Amino acid sequence: MNNKEIAKILYQTADILQIKDANVFRINAYRRAAQTIEDLAEDINLITERGNLEKIPGIGKGIAHYIQDLLETGTCHGFEELKKQVPLTVLDLLNIEGLGPKKVKILFQKFDINSLYKLQKLLKSHKLLEVEGWGEKTEKNLLKSIYFYKRYNQRFLLGEIYPLAQEILEELKQSGLVNRAEVSGSIRRWRETVGDLDILATSKKPEKAIEFFTKLKQVKRILAKGSTKAQVILEKGIGADLRVVKPKSFGAAVNYFTGSKAHNIRIRRLGMQKNLRINEYGIFKKSGKKLIRIGGTLEKDIFKAVNLPLIAPELREDQGEIEAGQSKKLPRLISLKDIRGDCHIHTNWSDGYKSILKMAQAAKEIGYEYIAITDHATPIRVANGLRPKRMTGYIKAIKNADKKIKGIKILAGIEVDIKKDGTLFLPDEILKKLDIVVAGNHSALHMPKNEMTQRIIKAMENPYVHIIAHPTNRLINKREPSKINFNQIIKKARETKTILEINAFYRRLDLNSNQARLAKQSGVKMIISTDAHHNDYLDVMKFGVAQARRGWLEKKDVVNTLPLKSFLKTLKNNQ
DNA sequence: GCCGTTTTCGGCCCGACTGTTTTCAGTCG
Numbered sequence: 001m002n003n004k005e006i007a008k009i010l011y012q013t014a015d016i017l018q019i020k021d022a023n024v025f026r027i028n029a030y031r032r033a034a035q036t037i038e039d040l041a042e043d044i045n046l047i048t049e050r051g052n053l054e055k056i057p058g059i060g061k062g063i064a065h066y067i068q069d070l071l072e073t074g075t076c077h078g079f080e081e082l083k084k085q086v087p088l089t090v091l092d093l094l095n096i097e098g099l100g101p102k103k104v105k106i107l108f109q110k111f112d113i114n115s116l117y118k119l120q121k122l123l124k125s126h127k128l129l130e131v132e133g134w135g136e137k138t139e140k141n142l143l144k145s146i147y148f149y150k151r152y153n154q155r156f157l158l159g160e161i162y163p164l165a166q167e168i169l170e171e172l173k174q175s176g177l178v179n180r181a182e183v184s185g186s187i188r189r190w191r192e193t194v195g196d197l198d199i200l201a202t203s204k205k206p207e208k209a210i211e212f213f214t215k216l217k218q219v220k221r222i223l224a225k226g227s228t229k230a231q232v233i234l235e236k237g238i239g240a241d242l243r244v245v246k247p248k249s250f251g252a253a254v255n256y257f258t259g260s261k262a263h264n265i266r267i268r269r270l271g272m273q274k275n276l277r278i279n280e281y282g283i284f285k286k287s288g289k290k291l292i293r294i295g296g297t298l299e300k301d302i303f304k305a306v307n308l309p310l311i312a313p314e315l316r317e318d319q320g321e322i323e324a325g326q327s328k329k330l331p332r333l334i335s336l337k338d339i340r341g342d343c344h345i346h347t348n349w350s351d352g353y354k355s356i357l358k359m360a361q362a363a364k365e366i367g368y369e370y371i372a373i374t375d376h377a378t379p380i381r382v383a384n385g386l387r388p389k390r391m392t393g394y395i396k397a398i399k400n401a402d403k404k405i406k407g408i409k410i411l412a413g414i415e416v417d418i419k420k421d422g423t424l425f426l427p428d429e430i431l432k433k434l435d436i437v438v439a440g441n442h443s444a445l446h447m448p449k450n451e452m453t454q455r456i457i458k459a460m461e462n463p464y465v466h467i468i469a470h471p472t473n474r475l476i477n478k479r480e481p482s483k484i485n486f487n488q489i490i491k492k493a494r495e496t497k498t499i500l501e502i503n504a505f506y507r508r509l510d511l512n513s514n515q516a517r518l519a520k521q522s523g524v525k526m527i528i529s530t531d532a533h534h535n536d537y538l539d540v541m542k543f544g545v546a547q548a549r550r551g552w553l554e555k556k557d558v559v560n561t562l563p564l565k566s567f568l569k570t571l572k573n574n575q
Numbered sequence: 576g577c578c579g580t581t582t583t584c585g586g587c588c589c590g591a592c593t594g595t596t597t598t599c600a601g602t603c604g
Contacts, residue, residue: 023576024587025576025577025586025587026576026577027576028576028577028587029576029577029587030576032576032577033576033577057577057578058576058577058578059576059577060576060577060578061576061577062576062577063576063577097602097603098593098601098602098603099602100601100602100603101601101602102600102601102602103601103602132595133594133595133596133600133601134594134595135594135595135596137593137594137595138593138594138595141593141594185604196604198604223592223593224591224592224593224603225592226591226592226593227591228591228592229591229592231592231603231604241604243591256604257604259604261588261604264588265587265588268588268589269587269588272588277588278588279588279589279590280589280590281590
């Protein structure tokens with residue numbers, strides 16, 4: 001079993017316990033453990049073998065045993081017992097907006113409901129009206145929620161929602177009804193996927209601002225609408241919340257709703273130790289029974305109150321950022337303006353849409369000092385892959401474009417396919433003519449773990465390969481990452497001075513943040529590249545930089561922050 | 576179930592909104 005599978009069972013355990021109305025803190029313990037394991041970069045099997053399971057925060061004796069049994073036998077006694085009481089299919093019901101554990105318990109125990117289909121039928125039969133606490137509106141809303149769930153039951157890609165969030169923010173500001181407005185939640189933490197869109201605002205006319213928000217053209221359904229808060233579902237199917245708060249609470253509210261939940265709980269606990277109460281309205285000092293407000297206008301007030309420097313939203317996952325803040329060891333995170341070049345770009349020489357010159361001009365407008373054109377060298381026909389025969393013309397075309405344009409350097413590069421056996425689609429004689437060689441897998445992505453690891457290692461051993469593109473080949477919400485032994489990969493990368501890519505395209509974001517952090521800790525250099533196939537996509541760089549920040553990367557960890565000369569020098573065999 | 580620079584027991588974040596209620600339970604974030 002892998003980390004994801006273990007996490008899933010822990011989540012399911014928590015869900016079942018919740019329906020059984022177990023102790024809330026016990027439920028949370030399972031959920032917290034699940035989250036931690038989900039975020040772990042290292043294989044839980046390896047951690048268990050070393051006997052370090054209980055060293056993971058949030059995992060004690062009980063859950064450690066639970067996990068060990070799962071790893072050894074594929075299941076465990078406790079989980080089997082729970083499943084007998086509440087079958088897993090019942091848990092699907094919890095995904096429906098408006099259905100929590102209490103209602104699901106009634107549905108399952110009194111009506112034997114264990115699927116959405118059965119629930120729909122029951123709701124339409126109006127038998128639930130006889131149950132205390134269930135009225136007509138509940139029925140109607142649940143039917144609507146089931147419809148929405150069936151249509152959009154997934155998290156959304158950050159890259160798809162980010163522009164929408166900016167658009168709505170802009171409209172709110174333009175309305176004249178709000179003074180300050182900010183997107184918070186997982187979007188502000190730049191998580192690779194987002195579940196909903198949280199906006200905070202201050203306003204002199206809260207009711208009118210709420211009204212305006214619920215009437216935006218992007219709104220499809222209103223779930224709740226009060227005097228300070230509205231909750232809607234947008235056309236795309238994603239939920240959006242607007243909360244209007246008082247100016248003096250704005251910082252505290254932005255902080256609170258940015259999360260993550262785990263991070264917030266840590267901060268509040270630190271506050272409690274100092275006799276402070278920290279909530280979305282501000283920071284309050286307890287004086288007898290009274291609470292005296294001591295801050296909350298600015299977000300940094302919160303951190304200051306618990307003796308911490310401001311922690312960047314991207315780090316707020318309770319993955320060591322609080323300890324790092326306390327010991328003054330927070331990283332000086334890389335930022336978008338540090339990026340000097342984009343070294344993974346496609347043109348109409350393979351499957352890109354624009355010419356070399358067009359891409360270079362667009363990159364120059366962004367302010368880059370250099371780019372590398374890296375079209376596909378692949379046998380795949382649909383990608384219009386470069387075969388050895390076309391390479392001379394291709395390199396010449398890049399050199400010509402470079403001569404034509406001033407103010408930006410165009411490097412001649414390639415994204416060459418790594419074949420199943422780890423050799424490359426182009427011979428070394430051609431590779432050595434290029435300024436920069438990016439190698440990547442594009443076929444046979446589901447090999448056994450060992451073979452895949454060896455395949456990438458062999459590519460890294462090639463003296464002409466500078467960079468491994470999108471190392472795991474995952475597509476978020478679409479394709480699982482290839483199975484690799486990441487520890488071996490980073491070890492070899494360090495040995496051979498091969499750079500690992502953080503692919504900035506929001507469907508890839510590959511390496512992910514945890515892998516980037518591990519690579520950094522091992523002294524492996526990385527590069528953030530867009531893989532742009534059109535000039536409009538050069539600006540996905542911001543998602544790549546955000547991912548790097550989530551991986552605690554600093555400027556010095558990322559080679560395309562270097563000026564051209566030093567950049568070329570760090571490529572292996574150029575030193 | 577987890578955790579501990581006061582604690583191995585007793586805490587563990589908390590307010591807004593909805594629907595069905597005569598004062599609150601359930602859900603959500």
